[in-house]
Amino acid sequence: MSSRCLDMTLCAALLLALPLAGCEREMRRFDTPPKATDRAGPQGAALRPGPFASAPGGPDAQARSMSQVPRQPPPGYEENAFAVAQGKRWYRWFNCNGCHANGGGGMGPALIDATWRYGRQPGDIAETILQGRPNGMPSFAGRLNEEQLWQLTAYVRSMSGQLRADVAPSRSDALSAGEPESRRETQRPGRR
Amino acid sequence: MNGLHDVLLSGGVQADRVIDLWRLLLWVCSGVFGLVLVGLAWALWRAPSVRNGSRPLHPDGPARARLLHWRIALATLVSTLLLVGLTAASIATGRALAGLSLDGALHVEVTAHQWWWELRYEDDPPGALFSTANELHVPVGRPVLLRLRSDDVIHSLWVPSLGGKRDLVPGHEVTFTFRADRPGVYLGRCAEFCGLQHAAMSLQVVAHAPAEFDAWIARQREPARAPTTAQRERGRTVFSGASCAMCHSITGTDAGGRRAPDLTHVASRRTIAAGALPMGEESLAHWITDPQSVKPGTNMPPTVLTAEDLQALVAYLGSLQ
Numbered sequence: 001m002s003s004r005c006l007d008m009t010l011c012a013a014l015l016l017a018l019p020l021a022g023c024e025r026e027m028r029r030f031d032t033p034p035k036a037t038d039r040a041g042p043q044g045a046a047l048r049p050g051p052f053a054s055a056p057g058g059p060d061a062q063a064r065s066m067s068q069v070p071r072q073p074p075p076g077y078e079e080n081a082f083a084v085a086q087g088k089r090w091y092r093w094f095n096c097n098g099c100h101a102n103g104g105g106g107m108g109p110a111l112i113d114a115t116w117r118y119g120r121q122p123g124d125i126a127e128t129i130l131q132g133r134p135n136g137m138p139s140f141a142g143r144l145n146e147e148q149l150w151q152l153t154a155y156v157r158s159m160s161g162q163l164r165a166d167v168a169p170s171r172s173d174a175l176s177a178g179e180p181e182s183r184r185e186t187q188r189p190g191r192r
Numbered sequence: 193m194n195g196l197h198d199v200l201l202s203g204g205v206q207a208d209r210v211i212d213l214w215r216l217l218l219w220v221c222s223g224v225f226g227l228v229l230v231g232l233a234w235a236l237w238r239a240p241s242v243r244n245g246s247r248p249l250h251p252d253g254p255a256r257a258r259l260l261h262w263r264i265a266l267a268t269l270v271s272t273l274l275l276v277g278l279t280a281a282s283i284a285t286g287r288a289l290a291g292l293s294l295d296g297a298l299h300v301e302v303t304a305h306q307w308w309w310e311l312r313y314e315d316d317p318p319g320a321l322f323s324t325a326n327e328l329h330v331p332v333g334r335p336v337l338l339r340l341r342s343d344d345v346i347h348s349l350w351v352p353s354l355g356g357k358r359d360l361v362p363g364h365e366v367t368f369t370f371r372a373d374r375p376g377v378y379l380g381r382c383a384e385f386c387g388l389q390h391a392a393m394s395l396q397v398v399a400h401a402p403a404e405f406d407a408w409i410a411r412q413r414e415p416a417r418a419p420t421t422a423q424r425e426r427g428r429t430v431f432s433g434a435s436c437a438m439c440h441s442i443t444g445t446d447a448g449g450r451r452a453p454d455l456t457h458v459a460s461r462r463t464i465a466a467g468a469l470p471m472g473e474e475s476l477a478h479w480i481t482d483p484q485s486v487k488p489g490t491n492m493p494p495t496v497l498t499a500e501d502l503q504a505l506v507a508y509l510g511s512l513q
C-alpha cells in the first residue's frame with residue numbers, strides 16, 4: 001500500500017515538474033538597450049573625420065563592421081519561441097519575402113532547402129543579412145538592431161528546420177500553404 | 193486637452209440617442225426596483241407573527257386567494273408591457289443610429305494594429321490620400337464613414353461620446369458611421385483584449401469646425417517640411433539611415449516603411465505611441481531610445497544612437513508640424 005502511495009507521489013511530482021521544462025520557451029525580454037557611449041570600440045574615439053561621418057546608418061552600422069559579427073547568437077534566441085515568432089514578423093515587415101518568397105525563393109535563393117552558399121550557422125546568416133551578398137542581397141547594417149538581427153536569423157534557420165520543433169513557429173498569421181516551420185524536416189547540406 | 197472617455201458625455205447625434213435610451217432604462221428600472229422594495233417592505237411589515245400565535249399562518253379564504261391571483265396577473269401584465277416598451281425603445285434607437293444620412297460623408301480607412309490606430313483619409317483624386325495615426329480629425333456636422341480593418345488580432349473601436357462599439361476582425365471589413373455635432377476631443381479605446389498593450393491603445397477623435405478641419409487636412413496633404421537647420425538636416429540623414437526607415441515613412445523622403453505610424457506630420461499630433469506619451473522632444477527621445485520601458489512588448493525596437501545623433505533626430509522629428 002505504501003509503495004503504491006509512493007508511486008503516486010512520484011507520478012504527481014513528475015507531472016508537476018513537466019511544465020517547468022517549457023519555462024523559458026515563451027519568455028519575453030524587454031531589456032533596456034545599452035547607451036551608444038557605453039559601448040567599447042573605436043566608434044567613440046577620435047577616428048571620425050567629421051560630424052556627418054557616422055550619420056548614414058548611424059553609429060550602429062559602424063559598430064558592426066565585418067569582423068564584429070559574432071559567430072554565435074547570445075542565448076535566448078534560437079531556443080525561444082517568442083524570438084523566432086518576432087523574426088517571422090520582421091521577415092515580412094522588412095520585405096525579405098519580396099525576394100525569398102515564403103522560403104521557396106524567387107528572385108533570391110530558397111531558404112528552406114539544403115543549400116547554403118554562405119553557411120548555415122547563425123553567424124553566417126547574420127553576416128549575410130548585415131553585409132549583403134553579391135547578386136542582389138542588400139546590406140541591412142544599421143537597419144536592424146542586435147535583437148532584431150538575431151530574431152530574424154533564428155527565424156531564417158527555422159525555415160529549413162534547424163531549430164527545435166517546439167520553438168519554430170507552428171502557425172502563420174496569414175493564410176499559407178505547406179508545412180509550418182515546426183513540422184519541417186531538418187535540412188542538412190549534401191543530403192537531398 | 194486629452195479628451196475624455198465618458199459614456200455620458202455626448203459629442204454627436206448618435207451618442208445623444210444612446211444616452212436617451214440609457215436614461216430611459218435607468219428610470220424605468222429604478223422605478224421597478226423601488227416598487228419591488230416597497231412591496232417587500234410591506235410584506236415584511238404585515239407578515240403574520242408566529243411568536244404570539246394570535247394570527248394563523250395561512251388565513252386566506254377563497255375570496256382572498258382570488259384577490260391575490262388578480263394582483264399577480266396585474267404585476268405580470270405591467271412587467272410585460274414595460275419590457276416590451278423597453279425592447280421597442282431599443283429597436284428604435286438602433287434604427288436611428290443606423291439611419292444616419294451619409295450625404296457628403298468623409299471616408300476614412302481605420303486599421304487597428306498591435307497597439308495603435310492607422311488612419312487613411314481617402315478622397316478624390318487618389319493623390320490626395322494621406323495617412324496619419326492615433327488621431328482622427330473630423331469636421332463638425334458632417335457624417336463620417338469609417339471602414340474598419342485589423343492587421344493582426346481582433347480589436348474593437350469604442351468612442352462612447354460619438355456612438356457605439358464596433359469590432360475589427362482580421363480579414364473582415366466592417367463600416368462604422370457617426371457624426372460629431374459639438375467640437376471637442378473625444379477619447380476612444382480598444383475594447384477587445386488584443387495583447388500586452390491593449391490598455392495603452394487609445395484613439396483621440398478631434399472634432400473641428402469645418403473651416404478649421406479644411407485647414408488641417410490641407411496641411412496634412414503636404415509633404416514633410418524640409419529641414420531648415422544643419423541639425424535637422426542631420427536628423428533627417430539619421431532617420432533614413434537608421435532602422436527608423438524600415439517601418440516608418442515620411443512623405444518626400446526616402447523613408448517609405450508602411451508598418452508603423454506615418455511620421456510626415458508627427459509633431460502636429462498631441463501624443464505619441466497611441467496616447468502613451470505627450471508629444472515633445474523629451475518624449476520622442478525617450479520613446480526612440482527605450483520604447484520597452486514605455487510600452488513593454490511594443491514592436492518599436494530600441495535604437496542606439498550617440499547623443500548628437502539623437503538630438504538631431506529629435507529636433508528633426510519635432511519640426512515635422
